[in-house]
Amino acid sequence: MQTIRGFRDILPEHIRLWQKVEKEASGLFKAFGFQEIRVPILEKTQLFSRSIGEVTDIVEKEMYTFADRKGDKLTLRPEATASIVRSYIQHKMYATDPVRKFFTIGPMFRRERPQKGRYRQFYQIDAEVFGIESALIDTQLIFLLNELFKRLGLTGLSAHINSLGCPECRPSFQKALLDFVTSKKESLCKNCLRRMEKNPLRILDCKVQACKEAVQDAPATLDHLCDDCETHFKTVKTSLKAQGVDFIVDKSLVRGLDYYTRTAWEIQTTTLGAQSAVAGGGRYDGLVKELGGPQTPGIGFAIGFDRLVEVMEQIEKTPEKEGLDLFIISLGEPAMEKGYLWSCELNQAGIRTEIDFRGKSLKALMKRANKLNAKYVLIAGENELADNSVILRDMNTKDQVSLSIETLVPELIKKLKLTK
Ligand code: ATP
Numbered sequence: 388m389q390t391i392r393g394f395r396d397i398l399p400e401h402i403r404l405w406q407k408v409e410k411e412a413s414g415l416f417k418a419f420g421f422q423e424i425r426v427p428i429l430e431k432t433q434l435f436s437r438s439i440g441e442v443t444d445i446v447e448k449e450m451y452t453f454a455d456r457k458g459d460k461l462t463l464r465p466e467a468t469a470s471i472v473r474s475y476i477q478h479k480m481y482a483t484d485p486v487r488k489f490f491t492i493g494p495m496f497r498r499e500r501p502q503k504g505r506y507r508q509f510y511q512i513d514a515e516v517f518g519i520e521s522a523l524i525d526t527q528l529i530f531l532l533n534e535l536f537k538r539l540g541l542t543g544l545s546a547h548i549n550s551l552g553c554p555e556c557r558p559s560f561q562k563a564l565l566d567f568v569t570s571k572k573e574s575l576c577k578n579c580l581r582r583m584e585k586n587p588l589r590i591l592d593c594k595v596q597a598c599k600e601a602v603q604d605a606p607a608t609l610d611h612l613c614d615d616c617e618t619h620f621k622t623v624k625t626s627l628k629a630q631g632v633d634f635i636v637d638k639s640l641v642r643g644l645d646y647y648t649r650t651a652w653e654i655q656t657t658t659l660g661a662q663s664a665v666a667g668g669g670r671y672d673g674l675v676k677e678l679g680g681p682q683t684p685g686i687g688f689a690i691g692f693d694r695l696v697e698v699m700e701q702i703e704k705t706p707e708k709e710g711l712d713l714f715i716i717s718l719g720e721p722a723m724e725k726g727y728l729w730s731c732e733l734n735q736a737g738i739r740t741e742i743d744f745r746g747k748s749l750k751a752l753m754k755r756a757n758k759l760n761a762k763y764v765l766i767a768g769e770n771e772l773a774d775n776s777v778i779l780r781d782m783n784t785k786d787q788v789s790l791s792i793e794t795l796v797p798e799l800i801k802k803l804k805l806t807k
């Protein structure tokens with residue numbers, strides 16, 4: 388049996404970086420006032436089609452959707468924002484305190500063509516903020532991302548930002564865009580011709596080379612912003628500058644989800660080839676209302692966890708080897724029973740201890756101790772037990788000392804805690 392295409396195991400030898408990122412991210416989120424939230428992996432299909440948009444790549448071709456036994460249409464979540472917005476509304480959070488900051492870490496599902504940095508089950512670190520209209524929160528989220536990546540030792544990243552406007556500036560932009568794409572009709576792919584009718588903005592995000600070329604000089608949302616959106620975007624830019632966060636204004640950045648308004652951004656890396664975006668985010672001031680809640684501004688981002696780890700693995704070529712504090716070699720049944728009890732007590736005290744239960748020879752077990760990268764080895768054989776003592780071997784210096792069984796565990800705890 389094999390995993391399904393685009394799905395993969397993350398094996399123990401790769402977990403260390405995942406845990407490092409999780410630790411750093413949750414620490415940072417806490418400091419910035421975010422609370423963790425966990426939402427289901429399965430939701431009603433409608434939640435995603437209504438929020439992400441019917442005419443988007445995600446909804447049209449990437450969702451894992453199926454009917455459950457009663458015929459309800461369900462979807463494996465392709466992203467987390469919609470679910471968190473649903474939760475915000477469902478639990479009437481707006482009524483007790485409309486200002487909420489959440490983060491969540493977990494798997495997302497999109498049926499895309501699998502390749503490096505692109506999987507069908509992938510993980511995101513997701514943050515969402517509700518109830519804050521100020522542009523300073525836009526800046527703060529980009530600053531937070533920057534800080535996280537800095538702490539993880541990443542370099543060569545750039546923040547691409549754009550403003551997508553609001554319902555007030557959209558009509559003038561949409562008209563200009565429609566005129567433009569109509570004039571390019573001959574060069575567009577079949578999909579884009581369909582998008583032209585239903586959702587022309589999506590043409591700007593088409594991956595077909597001919598379409599990309601055709602829309603190179605397309606009108607940009609930035610040139611159609613209303614005064615409020617203009618001011619908002621200006622504040623984002625000046626406050627980012629004031630904080631020393633580098634960014635590039637990218638007029639062509641539209642993002643693949645329909646719910647975005649005003650600020651949208653992507654953090655790109657030069658080290659992952661075609662899969663260059665490690666994080667993406669944006670404002671969605673209309674989404675809470677669209678899904679049935681009161682008018683509430685919202686903004687958030689998602690980090691591509693798999694891609695982030697891939698970038699980190701490139702930087703950190705030789706990861707430090709994890710090892711054991713102590714490996715217990717018990718020779719013979721009575722020694723095994725004692726060794727087992729010692730090992731449990733040491734485990735309880737937080738000392739990484741292992742014992743081999745298979746009754747192998749001293750030579751074989753010394754080999755295993757080396758393989759497990761043990762700092763110390765405890766040898767308990769029949770002779771030693773008769774003497775009420777055991778041997779402790781320092782695997783680095785090869786020094787051996789004899790320890791009395793009576794005080795063994797406390798003494799080991801003292802000694803091994805010191806070497807940590
Ligand atoms: P892309 O343009 O690379 O398809 P996207 O705009 O579809 O990305 P978002 O929906 O913004 O992606 O998700 C945020 C982040 O999640 C992306 O920047 C990327 O790092 C990661 N991501 C998205 N899709 C995948 C995937 N299929 N496999 C791995 N990571 C992904």
Ligand code: MG
Pocket residue numbers: 643
């Ligand atoms: Mg995508």
